[in-house]
Amino acid sequence: MTSRPELKRITKEGVPAALQKAHRYRVLNDSVAAESICLDVLTVDPANVEAVVTHVLAITDQFHAGHAADRARAEAAVGALTDPYRLAYYQGVICERWATGILRRAGPRSGEIAHEWFAKALDWYAKAEAMRPAGNDEAILRWNTCVRILQREPGIRPRGVEAWEPSLE
Numbered sequence: 001m002t003s004r005p006e007l008k009r010i011t012k013e014g015v016p017a018a019l020q021k022a023h024r025y026r027v028l029n030d031s032v033a034a035e036s037i038c039l040d041v042l043t044v045d046p047a048n049v050e051a052v053v054t055h056v057l058a059i060t061d062q063f064h065a066g067h068a069a070d071r072a073r074a075e076a077a078v079g080a081l082t083d084p085y086r087l088a089y090y091q092g093v094i095c096e097r098w099a100t101g102i103l104r105r106a107g108p109r110s111g112e113i114a115h116e117w118f119a120k121a122l123d124w125y126a127k128a129e130a131m132r133p134a135g136n137d138e139a140i141l142r143w144n145t146c147v148r149i150l151q152r153e154p155g156i157r158p159r160g161v162e163a164w165e166p167s168l169e
Helices: 012-027 031-044 049-060 068-078 084-105 110-130 138-152
Strands: none
Touching (some): 068 084, 110 138
């Protein structure tokens, strides 16, 4: 094969089944395949909110590698959401998952850098909470997860704040 193969378009009728496959691939930790399926769906149905959300989540599943291009792709993808609540909520998810990825990579000053991203996530979740639909507490749940991580991990702290550990003497 001398040239690169062309992408093929799925049918509009195949969108529901494709989205089910995307969800399944995320569960199987194959976020690259899930992302690809979402891109196929968005090609034929650009306003499909489920595809946009799944696309954002599939990209953030890849944050463990720490590529800034992944974060930029997630931020571009979330920009397709028109609902202000969902936009704020998923911006928070991006920030929270980026912070978690930073911690997993455990690089120099990762606690300080992660703290900044958790703070951004909390800001987005607070915005989402203020405009959430009745009975929808998902922004509160994510907020509480971030706060518990910050409480549990003393190494996650603002720049310039030293970790304090009690002396056992």
